Amino acid sequence: MKKGLAVLAAVVVLASVATGVLIWRLTRDSASELPEISAYTHGQLVRIGPYYYCNVRDLDDCETPRTGGELVIDPRHADPIQLSVPAAIAKAPWVLVRTYENGDVVNEFRPGSTHAVTIPTMDPRRGRLFGFVVQLPTIVRDEQGNEFPAVHAEWSVRTVWPQPAE
Numbered sequence: 001m002k003k004g005l006a007v008l009a010a011v012v013v014l015a016s017v018a019t020g021v022l023i024w025r026l027t028r029d030s031a032s033e034l035p036e037i038s039a040y041t042h043g044q045l046v047r048i049g050p051y052y053y054c055n056v057r058d059l060d061d062c063e064t065p066r067t068g069g070e071l072v073i074d075p076r077h078a079d080p081i082q083l084s085v086p087a088a089i090a091k092a093p094w095v096l097v098r099t100y101e102n103g104d105v106v107n108e109f110r111p112g113s114t115h116a117v118t119i120p121t122m123d124p125r126r127g128r129l130f131g132f133v134v135q136l137p138t139i140v141r142d143e144q145g146n147e148f149p150a151v152h153a154e155w156s157v158r159t160v161w162p163q164p165a166e
Contacts, residue, residue: 034063035088037134037155041071041121042079046157054152056138069157073121073129075164081119081157085134090115095135095151101127121159131158 036047048069054062071081085094091111098105098119103126107117121129136153 034065035086037086037089037157038084039069039071039081039157040084041081042074042077044071046071048155048157051133051154051156056136056152059138059140059150059152067155069155070160071157072160072162075161078122078128080121081129081132081159083117083119083132083134085115087115089134089136092136095137096132097135098132099130101130128161129159131156133157 034050034053036049038045038047040046046069049065049067050063051066051068052062052064054060073079083096090109090113093111094109096107096109096117096119098107100123105123105126119129119132123129134155135151137149138152139147140150141147
């Protein structure tokens with residue numbers, strides 16, 4: 001009986017150690033994962049990785065997972081969307097582009113100033129929100145020495161407005 005318990009205890013210890021090692025190996029590279037944004041409205045939460053993400057020093061070195069999010073908007077309530085960006089985005093200058101039926105709205109945020117934004121799904125002048133993107137810009141220089149902004153990372157969320165039942 002004692003020998004059986006000792007064997008069982010050894011198996012449990014070995015299984016625990018193996019599980020710990022497996023978890024460590026799976027999570028040790030988590031620092032290299034790309035940042036995700038989150039968006040919430042009317043009981044829906046989506047976490048979205050980037051549509052594309054380029055090395056800020058080499059805009060030809062890009063990962064293009066083409067990830068996109070989707071939120072269904074309840075037309076009866078048209079609740080706003082709560083956007084949250086992680087520190088990896090908020091510590092840099094970032095841009096929010098909201099696309100409405102009748103025009104876009106662009107907001108620029110200074111480094112460290114904003115981690116969350118409330119996005120109206122209905123705008124009195126612009127109509128319904130079709131979607132939004134979060135962008136990380138960088139300044140690039142062309143062959144003539146001209147400097148201009150270019151986007152090196154982008155996260156995209158589209159909104160879906162269900163058709164009323166007939």
